[in-house]
Amino acid sequence: MPGYLNIHESDTRNLTSWGNYPVVESSVFMCNDEQEARSYILNEGTTIPRGNGRSYGDSALGKNVINLLQLNKFISFDDQSGILHCESGVLLEDIVRIFLPQGWFLRVTPGTKLITVGGAIASDIHGKNHHQAGCFSSNVLDFRLLLSDGTCITCAPDQNSEIFRATCGGMGLTGIILDSRIKLQQVTSRNILQQTIKSENLQSTFDLFDKHELEPYSVAWIDSLASEKNLGRCLFMKGDFACDGNLNYSPSKSLNIPFYFPVFCLNTMSVKAFNYLYYNKIRDNFIESTVSVDAFFYPLDAVNNWNRIYGRQGFTQYQFVLPKEKSFDGLREILIRIHRSGQGSFLAVLKLFGKENENYLSFPCEGYTLALDFKVSPGIFRLLEELDKIVLSCNGRIYLSKDVRMNTAMFRKGYEKLDGFLKIRKELRADAKFISLQSIRLQL
Ligand SMILES: Cc1cc2nc3c(=O)[nH]c(=O)nc-3n(C[C@H](O)[C@H](O)[C@H](O)COP(=O)(O)OP(=O)(O)OC[C@H]3O[C@@H](n4cnc5c(N)ncnc54)[C@H](O)[C@@H]3O)c2cc1C
Incomplete structure (x- = not known):
């Protein structure tokens, strides 16, 4: 494939997440777009998606890592319904900066805005309002997921719903979230x-x-x-x-x-x-x-x-x-x-x-x-x-x-629903592609 070598130039470096423990030597591929992600998936061995590295431990660490921070484009926003469509590397910080002045805010947000939308879905993060509003996924309308064979599917609560349930909270172990539609809430003040x-x-x-x-x-x-x-x-x-x-x-x-x-x-x-x-x-x-x-x-x-x-x-x-x-x-x-x-x-x-x-x-x-x-x-x-x-x-x-x-x-x-997760991971052949230090340690 023309440009293949350039596309896949990975940078080997010492990588760590927010806890600064452990530090591991990783080959990091900075992905610029969907095409590159697909080509990388098809031509490289195992990998794990990474957002902004704000998880504390080893869930976004691995021998090979695909960094998605460059997938940072806003695709559309409907100011009637509050539905935002954006790529998975968009930071919550950017959503707040752009949409709060227009009267819109995240329905669920963690204790830092320096995380990506992909990371928010993969950890199914919670905020100070979980008792009222649930997890991040309860406001995810859908996302596109790049699978281990290079195909891309749309997942929603009523479309590929089992894969949706496995990916929200699935720590990057089902595939790469490329973009998502999420619902914002209307607010009256900063x-x-x-x-x-x-x-x-x-x-x-x-x-x-x-x-x-x-x-x-x-x-x-x-x-x-x-x-x-x-x-x-x-x-x-x-x-x-x-x-x-x-x-x-x-x-x-x-x-x-x-x-x-x-x-x-x-x-x-x-x-x-x-x-x-x-x-x-x-x-x-x-x-x-x-x-x-x-x-x-x-x-x-x-x-x-x-x-x-x-x-x-x-x-x-x-x-x-x-x-x-x-x-x-x-x-x-x-x-x-x-x-x-x-x-x-x-x-x-x-x-x-x-x-x-x-x-x-x-x-x-x-x-x-x-x-x-x-x-x-x-x-x-x-x-x-x-x-x-x-x-x-x-x-x-x-x-x-x-x-x-x-x-x-x-x-x-x-995690009593683990067996169901493992079954889906196997069916998607994700267990042979998406591997983190955490998934190895926990035999996921
Ligand atoms: C100060 C601080 C406060 C926090 N407060 C909270 C809190 O209140 N509530 C809470 O729930 N969490 C909290 N967190 C944790 C943080 O919200 C999560 O770890 C979040 O997943 C980090 O997102 P990230 O973009 O940095 O992802 P990373 O740390 O890079 O990755 C986290 C996981 O998401 C996967 N992933 C990332 N991007 C993608 C993608 N595009 N496709 C598929 N998988 C992907 C990775 O493989 C990994 O398993 C906090 C973290 C910090 C540092």
């Missing part, structure tokens, strides 16, 4: 009316979630090093779009962390001090404020490369969900275990999930999810294995998009 409420312990944290279950957006930051009578204390935040008609949005400016912090900077004392100061940043038990969309949904994006504060050895995020009836006891046990270990987490974010969807590997089930960041260190994986046991005993599961270490037994028990 501002959010936010209320922050302090809770003193886990029971009052749960009471707050119960009391505000009908609010569209809620999240709690938990002080993971508090203990005894303060165990599970939090800052609970809820909010909704203001009605001030102010759509004058421009993205917030970001600070930058220019280098990796030395190892000694982050230790139990600094985490404890941070947690103490953060919890006490509000003096009253309740404050109301008007904040920008960026401050409410994407506070971490305010600091570029914040992952470098964990040093060169990297970090991992442990995110699990526990079914509602087991959430309180399970979370209590996990927080006690973390406190005893002395390995606190800066970031300990608790959210409420609504009903589980039908997708084979989507993470959320009805209950509570906690996400904790830990620096990679000699003892950390042992601690996480102990936490796994608690999660399993509560019939919970771990989020694939954050995972870098779970074993197959944990995975199989957590």
